């Protein structure tokens with residue numbers, strides 16, 4: 295259920311392993327509406343089986359510039375390409391193409407309204423038909439209404455933060471870096487500018503405050519008084535702990551992606567890690583259907599989920615730090631010692647284990 299990256303990558307993997315797969319997507323077109331910054335690590339793209347120079351590529355990134363809450367600029371420079379900025383609309387269409395090529399059927403414009411157990415199968419009530427299935431992969435994204443109804447539980451509701459993302463013109467920044475802004479009036483999440491090119495960029499501001507629009511205007515006035523706003527979208531971003539989908543595996547309705555909170559709580563990024571876990575879950579399902587053991591892909595999924603759990607813990611820790619302490623940590627990370635260490639050892643997706651040296 296859901297034709298976002300998690301659902302499509304799961305469909306691709308299950309179909310490749312011989313399962314009969316159908317993907318339901320409620321929107322008429324895969325990848326629309328686009329509500330993502332599309333910052334994906336190059337290593338993550340490769341791990342997911344996507345080219346690092348696909349049609350979805352908009353920009354290549356080598357580091358981050360951090361504007362701390364006391365107004366200082368700090369630079370984290372890997373000195374080499376580390377991430378891609380992609381058009382999520384085109385990226386998702388490529389994921390759909392790969393899933394279809396593997397044999398999955400993708401049905402757009404069809405909403406799944408209910409999922410019920412029916413003997414040993416599931417009864418899927420979609421807006422156009424009723425179908426039976428042996429397994430359900432729930433990749434319905436944030437909100438996950440079906441999952442909540444089915445399980446009576448889900449991700450941590452308080453950890454979803456409303457976000458407004460703008461496409462802006464005339465940002466005037468070096469396009470090889472992403473820009474992170476820490477502001478005392480935006481305590482829930484950092485603001486960002488991710489360049490698409492020398493002029494266009496994706497600018498995001500997130501907050502639990504009911505005055506999010508006012509905060510966005512304040513941020514724009516302070517940091518980007520000269521940009522032109524071309525487009526705006528509102529959504530939510532997850533900063534909590536992931537669900538352990540491997541525990542839910544025996545129920546045969548398995549949540550993946552945002553529906554399961556498979557998001558890096560430190561940055562809100564969910565495409566790569568969500569996709570990697572979804573692929574493992576799909577392989578485990580296919581192994582079960584083929585009469586084999588699902589244990590190996592499940593063990594891999596468990597490790598990935600553990601990594602996300604540790605990032606959620608780190609996020610909670612950072613959330614409790616006061617600004618001066620955070621300033622010191624950022625100064626160390628971007629120092630002459632910290633920067634080379636992070637560029638050698640750091641990994642955007644495996645933030646904790648790569649730095650601790652216990653790489654996945």
Ligand SMILES: Cc1cc2nc3c(=O)[nH]c(=O)nc-3n(C[C@H](O)[C@H](O)[C@H](O)COP(=O)(O)OP(=O)(O)OC[C@H]3O[C@@H](n4cnc5c(N)ncnc54)[C@H](O)[C@@H]3O)c2cc1C
Pocket residue numbers: 295296297298299300301318319320321329330331332333334404405406407433434435436440457458459498529530531550551552553557562563564565566568
């Ligand atoms: C502003 C913003 C910026 C972001 N930036 C980044 C970033 O730079 N890098 C990154 O990695 N992540 C980023 N993310 C997070 C990323 O977008 C998500 O983690 C990712 O899209 C999750 O993929 P998914 O497939 O789980 O869910 P989604 O992409 O949300 O896809 C779920 C799909 O399910 C469909 N659906 C839902 N319910 C039903 C139903 N009942 N029947 C049929 N279809 C249904 C929806 O229409 C949707 O297409 C960002 C998020 C936001 C909001």
